[in-house]
Amino acid sequence: MAAVRIEHLHVVRGGNVVLPDISLTVESGTVTGLLGPSGSGKTTLMRAIVGVQVVAGGRVEVLGRPAGSRELRDRVGYLTQAPSVYADLSIRENLSYFADVLGAANGTVEQVLETVGLADHGGRVVRSLSGGQLSRASLACALLGEPELLVLDEPTVGLDPLLRRDLWDAFRRLAADGVTLLVSSHVMDEADRCDRLLLLRAGALLADETPGELRARTGRDDLDEAFLALVDTT
């Protein structure tokens, strides 16, 4: 079953066509990597899926409903690229607020703190956090309420390799539990941990395949090189 189905999506932002005409599906229970140079439309595509982007045309269906539907608001978790948490509250206060809003059980707060590796820092005020802690605090908020679809815009940016590995382990565990994840990234070693890759350039889809297929098609073993080869030849 498809968790996300996009047909002929057309998005214009600030007078520029960001996504001319894109169609794709994301299968449920998978981790899909969204890759591409900056400015290629990754964030816009994610915003359209979450339903916060004004779209000019096409259809975006999420979990069987039009994107942005009221019924989806407690079923889709969204991590924005810039951390969106209250700087003057502690991590736990932020989480408690968003959990209350979602009507999520109180135990879930400690659970998501554990998932993002901030269990010992829940009482810290967000303003005093390091960059990596800040982005994980924001990620924790997106994990609340056991969403069926997680749309994560660069969740591991600025994190050290150890934390990145731990988070990707957590993503894989979520997917094993049936959660669908769409994760944008710049880091190709993360692409290797995805079930499927979407390669975006200038708003167009260059590839929609598994890491193995991408290697085979480009004849490159290294995903970085495979990606570059693809960008160069198209």
Add this chain to the structure above:
Amino acid sequence: MSFRVTRATALRVLRQLRRDPRTLGLLFVVPPLLITLFRYVFDGQPQTFDRVGGPMVGIFPFMMMFVITSIAMLRERTTGTLERLMTLPVGKLDLLAGYAAAFALVAVVQASLTSLVAFGLLGLDVQGAVWQVIALAVCNAVLGMSLGLFVSAFARTEFQAVQFLPAIVFPQLLLCGLLVPRERMLDVLRWISDAMPLTWAFDGLKTAVAGGSGGVVLRDALIVAGVTCVSLALGATTLRRRTG
């Protein structure tokens, strides 16, 4: 409407204020100090202090909540927390009601402290009921909050947001009858002042302080409440779930 979301939002806003003791101090210390300043500026004219000082108790919350809300809301917009909330099961009115409840509570404390200083220590003459003054102060605080919320949509930066105080609030202060009785104004200015909410807020306060007709106080409070509702509705339309 969801009571759960409204309550959570009100508690969250109050927690944010609690984490900011300097702002709390300014909210609760500055109005009593300003009232004291008024008292001594008008040392030779006690009747002027009586006329202006009483209503000021209820005007401060209006100004303070206007500034605080416009900046708090601008922060929600610029830090992405509003966008996050708009992707969650949050009604726009739930969010606004949460803000209103939190700031109304702050206004009760602020107006009570200012009243205590003005009527208790400074000997400000109040003929009417102090509870009416405090109740009006709370109405005015929520009015200030609703206007601040609405104008925050038109500011891109905090610099712009604070400039809305002189742009939106000062003309109303000049025209509401606080400085010059409205009967003595040019006709045109009086007509303009008829259309401004602070005019009625001031009229209600003036009447309450003078122990005037309860009907007038109620009418003025209803006008203020009406403008608040319109402004909140306009404010709600500026909270967009989808943006370009």
